[in-house]
Structure formats: C-alpha cells, structure tokens
Amino acid sequence: MTTTDPWVDLLAGDRSLLDRTSTAERVADVLRQRIIEGALPPGTRLSEESAGRALAVSRNTLREAFRLLVHERLLVHEFHRGVFVRVLTADDVVDLYRIRRMLETSAVRRAGTADAERVAALDHAVSAGELAAEQERWRDVGTANMRFHQAVAGLACSPRVDETMRQLLAELRLAFHVMSRPREFHEPYLGLNRDLTELIVAGSTAEAERRLDEYFDAAETQLVDAYRQLPR
Amino acid sequence: MTTTDPWVDLLAGDRSLLDRTSTAERVADVLRQRIIEGALPPGTRLSEESAGRALAVSRNTLREAFRLLVHERLLVHEFHRGVFVRVLTADDVVDLYRIRRMLETSAVRRAGTADAERVAALDHAVSAGELAAEQERWRDVGTANMRFHQAVAGLACSPRVDETMRQLLAELRLAFHVMSRPREFHEPYLGLNRDLTELIVAGSTAEAERRLDEYFDAAETQLVDAYRQLPR
DNA sequence: CGGTACAGAGTTGTTGAACAATCCTGCAAG
DNA sequence: CTTGCAGGATTGTTCAACAACTCTGTACCG
16 A cells, blocks of 8 residues: 655645536525625525526526525525525624624634744734725725634634634624624724734733623624614 | 514414425434434435435435535535545544534633523433433433533523534534444543533532533543544 | 556436425405 | 405426436456
8 A cells, every 4th residue: 555645635635626516506605705795785585586597507506505505694594485685683793793702712712822824814814904994995994804803713723613703704794784884893993903913923812812802892882782773 | 553462472483383494404304313313324425316215305305405414514525426424534523622612611601691591401411411321321321411511502692602512513423423332432521510510500610611621621532532543 | 467448337416397385466355 | 454365476396307427347458
C-alpha cells in the first residue's frame, strides 16, 4: 500500500472546486444570496411556477432547493399554500441575539487557541467596515459588521460553529431588511469592534468578553425596540 | 375588527397537531429515527431505488427527504454516487464536543432565568438514567444521558439552541454506533449528572459550570481515544 | 504480473407531464 | 355581515423518460 503523499491532502482540499454540485444546491445558493441582500424581502411568496420558470429549473429541483432554505429558516413552508421569505417576529430577534451571545462570548473566551489567521480576519472585517463608513456606504458597513461577528465566532476554530453562525447571521439579515435605516444599526459599533479586536490581539479575552456582552445588551435592545415599533 | 379572543392562542398552539406535514418530512423523520437508534449504521448506502420501494414513496419525494438529512449532517451526499449514513471522523467528534461545550456551559451560566419546568426536565432525565442503570439497560442509559444534556441546553430558553442541540446530539450518536460497549461511555457520568442537577437547582451556577467543563474534558478524551483506536 | 482501455450494466440527476388534494376568489343567497 | 358554493389556480406526489455518471469485469498490452 502507498503511504499518503504530501500532495494528496492538497488536492483533497480542491475537491470543492470540481463543481460537483447539484442544480438544487446552486438554486438554493442563488435564492439565499437574494434573500440575504434583500432583493427578496420578508413575506415574499415564491411560487413554484414563477420561480421555476425564472431560473429555468423543474418544479422538482426547485422544491429540493426550497427544502434546504426552509431548513435554514430563511423560508417558511405553509402546506398547500407555498413558501415565503420568512418574516421574523420580535421573539425571533431576541432568540437570535441569545444564541449569538452564547456562541460568540464562548468563542472569545477560547480565543487563546486560535491561530493568527483567524485573529487577522477580525482586523480585516473591522477595516472594511471603517472604510465603508468613511465612504458612507452604510449597507456595506452592515455587511462588514456581520463579517466581523462571523470572525469572532471563528475564534472557536469549529466548523460547526462557523456553519451555525453563518445561518444565524443570514437569518438576522431578515430583520434588517424590514427596516429602512441601514446606518444607525451598525455605525455606532465600529469603534467597539476595533476595541474588541485589539483586546483579543492583546490576549485580554476576559475584558473582551465583558465588552462583547455589553454590546449584545445594547444592540439587542436597539434592534428589538425598533422592531417592535414596526408593523403588526 | 374583533379583538383577539382568549382561545385563539390556544388553538393556534394546536396547529401542529393538524398533521399538515409533507411526505418528505415524514420520510425524513423515519430515516432520522433509524439512524439515531443505529438501525442504519454509519457507512450504509441508501439507494433511491431500494429506499423508495421500501417506504413506498417516489424517488422525488425521497430525494427531498435526503436533502433534509444531508443538511442535518446525518447523511452525506456524493454526487452521482448516492447518499450514505455519515461516518464521523475523530475530528468530527472533537468538534461536536467543542460546540456542545460552548452551548451547554453558556446555558448553565444563564440557568437563573430558566423556569421551573426546564429545571425539572433535568431531574427527569437523571432519574430515567438512574433507573435504566439499575436495570442494566445500558442503551437507555445513553438515551437518558442525551436527554439530560438536551435539558441542560434547554436552560438557555432558546428554541434555536434547542434545535441546534437536537441536531448535535443526533450527530454524536453516529459516534456511539460504531463502538460496541454502550455501558462505559454513559454509566460513569450518572453521578455527575445528579450533582449538576442539584447544583443548578440550588443556584450554584458557577460551580455547575466548572463541573460541566470538567465533564467535557473527561468525556471527550474518553470518546476520542476509543474512537481513534477503531478502524481507519 | 501489473496496469490501461473500454464496453455494459446499474445508479443518480433532472425534466416534464399527469392527477389528486387543497387553497383562494368571487358571487349569490340568507 | 356571514355562509355556501362553484371555478380556477397552486401545491403534493407520482411516474416515465433520458442524459450523465460511476462501477465492474474483461480484454489487451507492456
């Protein structure tokens, strides 16, 4: 038997580039992206007929894609009625912040074991946010903020945490899309993100965790308040 | 407009009893249960033909169910090759313990806000485990242990944490099914579970969190060691 | 003997059509 | 204003078909 050569792992890592994905997954990717960027606002109905014709896929394939996104909680499926882009309730928003707080503060606590690359990801996200704010691209500030928190969760060095976090942040975008002002929900926290990054780089994880906890208090209150003043 | 009557919420809660579930979901439920209980061991190939004939559903419906379970990481999908019951790697087991540790310790820390019912769930699970151990039903001891940790996560009072935890524990079962001795992985922790419950009931969450963290150290080491000695 | 090439069989990927079950709309009747 | 009901539209599910791909065994070649 041949011992594993060094380049084997390398190529194994390139397997994902091989384009071995089903149509349903790619359809789900497209829809997910459209939902995340707000092109398909919460409440939108996606009829199999129209969506299938628009994307040029069969109803069966489309339904497989729908199943995936329903499982990700980006769509809701009402039996015999169709699928809709999810409309978050205020309770949903509270819950999203609750689990985020658990995952992110735990990740910060274990930040000591994270490699340099993951710590650098924090800085990249913060810098991108600062640049976007300078240029008053508030939408991009929001995106950078999400990337920052994805990087915070990434400190846990856990593929499952990363995946869960991706889903949660995608879900949280649904909340922002029903509100009009993209600026005031993200800009105030740019400075904090910078501070957090420096604390983590310096190894002051306990202090970073405390500040992060405070951030969640403030952000959750702000978003939930704004959310409750909205429709229904 | 009519104001909402008191019984409306009641009936709304019964909506789930109305059996409005698709065939695909029920198929997924069946397969998930079979995987969890070990009837479909890791590595098993599920061909669309055989599974569809066995469950008397069409290939399309079956594929929708497969998609769900792949998304839950209980099945893996290899393009043009089929779906297989997932075979966890040692890294997977480490990762599962990592995210469990994050969620469960965080949940314990916030146990103060949990209602009495959720605290009682801890006791029920522990008692069920103790009874099963007395009668040497080791398989049930394992199930009770899982229920206990589900209840621990439940202290966070978060539907999303509950759902995530359900998935993680289902996934972890895959690890136990490739090992033969159901006893020694769960029995040693019965006493600890009892202690943890009493600490939480008494409000000593800090001490409970510390003990839980130690449990994860021990359990992870034990399982990963046993796992690494196994095939491949 | 070890490795390559290739045909054949079996499985998956995707589509389109078909039909039953269900929901929605509008209108008529009470 | 509510109830009942026809009809049209949409979803739920199955089936059949075909393309694309994988797997297996065999023949071939060095």
